[in-house]
Amino acid sequence: MATAFDIAQYDTEELERQLGDTRRELFNLRFQLATGQLDNFSRINHVRKDIARMMTELRNREIAEAEGMAFDDLPAHQAAARRRTEDQALGRSETTASERRAAARAEAEAEHDHGTDADADEDDGAPDEDEVADEIADDDGMALPVDEADDAGDPEEKS
Numbered sequence: 001m002a003t004a005f006d007i008a009q010y011d012t013e014e015l016e017r018q019l020g021d022t023r024r025e026l027f028n029l030r031f032q033l034a035t036g037q038l039d040n041f042s043r044i045n046h047v048r049k050d051i052a053r054m055m056t057e058l059r060n061r062e063i064a065e066a067e068g069m070a071f072d073d074l075p076a077h078q079a080a081a082r083r084r085t086e087d088q089a090l091g092r093s094e095t096t097a098s099e100r101r102a103a104a105r106a107e108a109e110a111e112h113d114h115g116t117d118a119d120a121d122e123d124d125g126a127p128d129e130d131e132v133a134d135e136i137a138d139d140d141g142m143a144l145p146v147d148e149a150d151d152a153g154d155p156e157e158k159s
Contacts, residue, residue: 002050007057019054022047 002018010018026047032038 002053004053004057007053010057012058012061015054015058019051019058022051022054026051 007015007018026044029038029044029047033041033044038044
């Protein structure tokens with residue numbers, strides 16, 4: 001199953017060829033369904049959605065061309081290029097924020113267990129206010145104002 005990001009990477013000729021191949025696959029799946037040979041019924045829906053994604057991308061390109069926009073000026077392509085550039089600059093792979101946080105926690109625990117953490121004597125196991133604010137910002141995609149992050153970071157003071 002192709003994602004919209006993957007589909008946007010194809011040039012127009014390749015995308016049209018892929019669309020033709022995917023339509024043939026849908027035809028074959030429908031034929032198998034009619035003859036009782038289809039084992040994976042959900043594959044039909046996946047292929048239909050792939051076709052819809054491809055047709056949407058082709059239509060977006062057609063509209064952009066009619067408006068005189070370059071291929072790279074399309075909003076979706078700009079955002080994808082920006083994310084890809086940021087990820088490469090930061091050395092990130094295609095992982096989610098929660099996966100990155102889990103990896104960072106595991107690394108911090110490993111450092112703490114091996115005694116390489118300089119603040120190991122001061123660490124009581126509770127996250128400090130900066131860590132909580134960073135996690136809240138990472139989950140929402142936006143940073144909270146400092147006073148709200150302080151309130152979110154120390155629930156015991158509210159009681």
